[in-house]
Amino acid sequence: MAAKVNVKTSDSTSTKDLTFLPAINFSFVESVVKSGSKSQGDKEISKGYKYFSEKYLFNISVHKLDNGCMVTARCHRSQKKNESPHEIEISLVEGPGLESSNCSCAIGKSGTCGHVTGLLYTLAHMKASNLKSIPSDILKTSLPQTWHIPRGEKLKNQPS
Numbered sequence: 001m002a003a004k005v006n007v008k009t010s011d012s013t014s015t016k017d018l019t020f021l022p023a024i025n026f027s028f029v030e031s032v033v034k035s036g037s038k039s040q041g042d043k044e045i046s047k048g049y050k051y052f053s054e055k056y057l058f059n060i061s062v063h064k065l066d067n068g069c070m071v072t073a074r075c076h077r078s079q080k081k082n083e084s085p086h087e088i089e090i091s092l093v094e095g096p097g098l099e100s101s102n103c104s105c106a107i108g109k110s111g112t113c114g115h116v117t118g119l120l121y122t123l124a125h126m127k128a129s130n131l132k133s134i135p136s137d138i139l140k141t142s143l144p145q146t147w148h149i150p151r152g153e154k155l156k157n158q159p160s
């Protein structure tokens, strides 16, 4: 794993633009999690999938890098929703590859944790859905499960 890059996150560079995001898919997620965690990664994968499918991830934003992007997000805690959420920061490069990952939980400091996995799954799903930007409804924290966006009706074009 490459050295951790400490990129200062500032809101001015934060975007919802998914076109910077390298083409990642679910099998990429599973392979990086397996190689990035101490165990086989099975636990992280099943936790991460749960976080993704139950929409634990929110406040996702993309920051463009030279050869990819940095993504920051927050993840609710599974049992303790009243506690402050975990903070996640990952760097994805073209290839695709996971250059660095960091999470405020105990596991996330030394390896790929379930929260990072959940974020990767969420991003891979958006990429697979051909979204060009992060839907604004992802930012809200409590939503019914409506992953399926009707074809041809994508996101309403906001009048600019």
Ligand SMILES: [Zn+2]
Residues within 6 Å of the ligand: 086, 103, 104, 105, 106, 107, 108, 113, 114, 115, 116
């Ligand atoms: Zn974590």
